[in-house]
Amino acid sequence: MKSLILIMIGSALINNVVLNQFLGICSFLGVSKQMKASASLGAAVIFVLTLASAATSLIYDHLLSPLDLDFMKTIVFILVIAALVQIVEMFLKKKSPAVYRALGIYLPLITTNCAVLGVALTNVQDGYNFVESVVSGFGTAIGYTLAIVLLASIRSRINEDDIPAPLRGAPIVLITAALMSLAFMGFSGLSF
Amino acid sequence: MKKYLERIWNGIVTENPTLILMLGMCPTLAVSTRAMNGVGMGLSTTAVLILSNLVISLLRRVIPNEVRLPAYIVVVASLVTVTELTMQAYLPELFAALGLYIPLIVVNCIILGRAEAYASKNPPLLSAFDGLGIGLGFTLALALAGALRELLGNGTVFGAQVLPESIEPIGIFVQPPGAFLIIALIIAVMNAIGIKTRQRKLVESPCDGRCGLCSQACEQKGGAKDE
Numbered sequence: 452m453k454s455l456i457l458i459m460i461g462s463a464l465i466n467n468v469v470l471n472q473f474l475g476i477c478s479f480l481g482v483s484k485q486m487k488a489s490a491s492l493g494a495a496v497i498f499v500l501t502l503a504s505a506a507t508s509l510i511y512d513h514l515l516s517p518l519d520l521d522f523m524k525t526i527v528f529i530l531v532i533a534a535l536v537q538i539v540e541m542f543l544k545k546k547s548p549a550v551y552r553a554l555g556i557y558l559p560l561i562t563t564n565c566a567v568l569g570v571a572l573t574n575v576q577d578g579y580n581f582v583e584s585v586v587s588g589f590g591t592a593i594g595y596t597l598a599i600v601l602l603a604s605i606r607s608r609i610n611e612d613d614i615p616a617p618l619r620g621a622p623i624v625l626i627t628a629a630l631m632s633l634a635f636m637g638f639s640g641l642s643f
Numbered sequence: 644m645k646k647y648l649e650r651i652w653n654g655i656v657t658e659n660p661t662l663i664l665m666l667g668m669c670p671t672l673a674v675s676t677r678a679m680n681g682v683g684m685g686l687s688t689t690a691v692l693i694l695s696n697l698v699i700s701l702l703r704r705v706i707p708n709e710v711r712l713p714a715y716i717v718v719v720a721s722l723v724t725v726t727e728l729t730m731q732a733y734l735p736e737l738f739a740a741l742g743l744y745i746p747l748i749v750v751n752c753i754i755l756g757r758a759e760a761y762a763s764k765n766p767p768l769l770s771a772f773d774g775l776g777i778g779l780g781f782t783l784a785l786a787l788a789g790a791l792r793e794l795l796g797n798g799t800v801f802g803a804q805v806l807p808e809s810i811e812p813i814g815i816f817v818q819p820p821g822a823f824l825i826i827a828l829i830i831a832v833m834n835a836i837g838i839k840t841r842q843r844k845l846v847e848s849p850c851d852g853r854c855g856l857c858s859q860a861c862e863q864k865g866g867a868k869d870e
Contacts, residue, residue, distance in 0.1 A: 471819050472743075473673035477752065480668070522728060525746040526720040533713065565669050565750040572746055617835035618827075621665065625827035632820040 455586050458579075462590035465639055468566050469598040470632040475566035479599055480624055482557075489603035493596030495557040497589065499539065500567055503532050504588025507571040508581050528571045536561055566595060601631060647772045654776020660753045661784035662833065667753040670744050671785055672822040678801045681789030682782060683737040684744060687726055689778025691748055694722050696762040696774035703763050715758045716749070723748045753781060792816045792825050 466472060469479045475496075482492050507528050515524055540558045543551040561567060570591050574584040605627050614623050660666045667688075674684040698718050699706075706714045727745050730738040738745065748754065757777055762770040790800050796816030798806035806812065815821050 473669050473819070473822065474747075476668040476672060522724060525724050525727070525749055526717065529716055529720050529749050530713070533716065565747050568750055569743060569747055572743055576743070617831045620834075622827040622831040622834065625823045625830070629820045629823035629827065632823055633815070636818065636820065 455583065458583055458587050459590040459593075460641060462570075462587045463594035463597065464635065465641055467594045467598060467632075467635050467638075468569070468591045469595055470628065470635045472569065474569040475564045475595055478560055478564055479595075479602065479628075480621070482560075483599050483602040483606055483624075486600070486603045486607060488557075489599045490596075491553055492557045492560070493592075493599055495554040495561060496564070496566070496595050497592040498554070499536060499558070499561045500570060500592035500595075501585060501589045502539065503535055503567050504570055504574060504584045505581070506531055506535055508574055508579070508584035511575050512581065524572065524575060525568075529568055532567050532571070566591065598631065598635075602627060605631075646769065650769060650772040651776035651779065654773065654778070655780040655783060658777070659780040659784060660756075660777050661781055662829070663838075666756060667751050667781060668826070669747065670751060671788060672826060674741055674744055675785055675788035675792050675822060675825070676796075676817050677740075678786055678789035678793050680737070680740050681785035681787075683734070684741055685778065685782025685785040687730065687741070687745060688748055688751060688753070688781055689775065691719065691722050691726055692754055692757060692774035692778040692781075693771050694774075695719050695754055696757055696770040697767050698722070699758045699762040700765060700767040700770035706763075711763065712755070712759075715755055719754050719758070720749045753777060788822075788825055788829065791829075792821055795825075796821055 462468070468474050469476065478492060482488050510527060510531060511524060515521060515527060520527075536558055540551075543554065543558075570588050574587055577587075579587055602624075606624065609623060609627065618626070654660070658664060661668070661671050670684055670688070674680045695715075695718055699715060702714075702718075723746060726748070727738075730741075730745065757774060761773045765773070794800050794805055795813050796818075798804060798808070798810065798812040816825065
């Protein structure tokens, strides 16, 4: 149990997926303009990342590893993730239109979100078992949501400010991200 | 001959993937801690780009339009695996330094973006040169970011001592926050001297979400709604 909590804290805060490992930067910078969109994307990422970690962990442990096909993991994982996102999308559309309307447009975005593939590969690299992989996937997604929601709320404030012309647009967002990353480095004191 | 050279110029300058189009930010931020890592990452991506553009261009009349994206992904993922294994065998040190980011070349927007935007519509040789140009542009951008970070954060460039030892380097530049900061400064300088990034406003709806494939997915969804 203790190790699971450590994995959770580690993946959500200490090794924050966006601010420390630079995965999922595209959507982090792109979608964070609006608070509501960020929160919805965060929810979609939590959903998909947890499922994808579970699926890839099962496939690796029971298919790739016994058959000695370790080198196929990149190809297999990316296809599994793409298929999974499609299935989730179809399922939600049919079974729960309300959730689909809230998350729908973000689901295809997630296939190319490198955080998903990144976590699946890290789980294998760190030799996590099924439960540990799911916890690590969930924790990473929480970290992603935390970062994007924080950035979105900071950006809504920045909009009102008088920023020097060359820094307007992308640079000021990146500088904000730099400061957030600096703050998150403080969590590395938490590593046990 | 001229149009081949034009492709290379286009990739390095006119459509520089990182500095002008702002694609592939993940690896740019992540591996630019050292100039050498940047070059290594850039060249691995270049290799994948040339080959993927070539293969996809050769297959452009064979791949059915409806399943083209999954087909591209399989092609790119196979090439990335080949590159990964080759590096592991011949360049183990660089491979260890770049780690996770080598397999993640698969989801680099630049590669699928070029496949979709160029290789799927143009002849093989021209596509290969397009890949070379874009790859070199990416490599140069990574080397620039890497060299600046290494200089400020470590006092060296490509491992050679540049700043006198008496000047204390600013360690934060080789840490994660330094990556965001350096890229922000590079873009700010470009803005100041009037080089326009072609990235429009940082995205209103998620469907402007930049990455080649993301916008693809959105288009498909939009198309599906019309039907």
